[in-house]
Amino acid sequence: MKKEYILAHDLGTTGNKATLYDSAGKLVASSFHSYATHYPGVNWAEQNPLDWWKAVCVSTQDLLKKARISKKNVACVSFSGQMMGCLPLDKQGNPLRNSIIWADQRGVEQANRIREIVGEDEVYTITGHRISPTYSAAKIMWVRDNEPGIFKKVHKFVHAKDYIIYRLTHRFATDYSDASGMNLFDIQKREWSSQMLKLIRIPVEILPELHTSIDVVGEVTREISEEAFLGPGTPVVMGGGDGPCAAVGAGVVREGSSYNYVGSSSWIALASRKPIYDPEKRTFTFSHLDPGMFMPAGTMQTAGGAYQWLKDNICWVETEAAREAKVDPYEIMDLKAESVEPGAQNLLFLPYLMGERSPYWNPDAKGAFIGLTLTHKREHLIRSVLEGIVFNLKIILDAFEHQGARVEEVRVIGGGAKGRLLRQIMADVYGRKILCPLLIEEATSLGAAIAGGIGTGIFKNFRVAERLVKIVEVQSPRPSARERYERLYPIFKNAYQALVPIYEQIASLK
Secondary structure, X not given: OOOOEEEEEEEOOOEEEEEEEOOOOOEEEEEEEEOOOEOXXXXXXXXXHHHHHHHHHHHHHHHHHHHOOOHHHEEEEEEEEOOOOEXXXXXXXXXXXXXXXXXXXXXXXXXHHHHHHOOHHXXXXXXXXXXXXXXXXXXXXXXXXXXXHHXXXXXXXXXXXXXXXXXXXXXXXXXXXXXXXXXXXXXXXXXXXXXXXXXXXXXXXXXXXXXXXXXEEEEOOHHHHHXXXXXXXXEEEOOEEHHHHHHHHOOOOOOOEXXXXXXXXXXXXXXXXXXXXXXXXXXXXXXXXXXOOEEEEEEEOOOHHHHHXXXXXXOHHHXXXXXXXXXXXXXXXXXXXXXXXXXXXXXEXXXXXXXXXXXXXXOXXXXXXXXXXXXXXHHHHHXXXXXXXXXXXXXXXXXXXXXXXXXXEXXXXXXXXXXXXXXXXXXXXXXXXXXXXXXXXXHHHHHHHHHHHHHOOOOOOOOHHHHHOOEEEEEOOOHHXXXXXXXXXXXXXXXXXXXXXXXXXXXXXX
């Protein structure tokens, strides 16, 4: 039987999702295996890479069993993975410590040192990103400064997917998209930045070799094949970071196309032929999976997380009704919110429950309901939370447009995109059509699978994503709602600015 299946692994924060796609891009089966995150200190977050490996092996076995597919029929394996990590390996590829993952912010001192030595503007120009302890550069410096015994033994620092690729192929490699989230990569030259490395004293030798996302970096070795439940010689395609993989899986592969991911956090990202530099540094730019493209993006901190907070702390009645009806509580909340006119009777919600990244980059920002009156009911609060999330995302969208980006329509993915009401509010606030694909929660793995398919000749190029991604529903802007939101939007922005001094006063009480 001809090999015709693409295996994609998506190494996320909570676990690994293995997915199997056929040569037509159809999802055949999926399997998920979770792993733990450890918090050894305040703002520290680590994972054991051996847990990643176990999750990949277990989910591969379960996936092939579910699909009733022989490993002989797997044409290739490709990867998507959590970005901005820091895993030190020795020459034999053994982990020297747990991986410091993207959420970890222990490297504040190191990030400040980068700011002093290199400068915020220079780093943004070179790497496409602000300076932050969440990026790999500050984490690598932290290991050097605080664990010198480990640092002396380091052969390479890698990301989650790169570690699995090493286990399968014995190659130390990463791709442009993952590299672009490290504060070490020259995004325009597509190489490790000699200037960054020299100034912050990181030797280029401890960084993996760079590849495109469609490169076949090796084959599954015979000695590991049985443990990995893959046939020896199976091609291993690089893949990319989870955000850029999601772009491809959403069909965002040409200039002017964009997507909005909605999960606990939310981001808007574009496909662009050049990086987008915002004078206020509200947005940042990753490398796209397509080596000829870039992925400018802006990420807000608390989107679905704000809606979950509302469910857990205020919407007890809706949660109980959903439990009795055996439906998702968010469905009941959405129904309540739909009974209220757009604008929620002038009630505004600032969704800054964990500070904010884009557009303000203010860790001291706080959430707020503004305009509460005795006439407001719970349904108004529900609707205002959804509207506040989308208002904040529109500021990110505006930032792109102010730099000349052309955004035609917006595709939505992620668990939060299931809500039809949220999608309609997006259409009304953005003033654009909102396109909902069939696979809103598998977009990341589909992007990795497409990279794998291109790398092994199953697909011709990344434009195939526009054919494979099936749009099943479209929300269009409604003129009356659009007019209402256009009046509230500047008030929403002014509300944040007015509260900045209050946020500073609250922060000073710590």
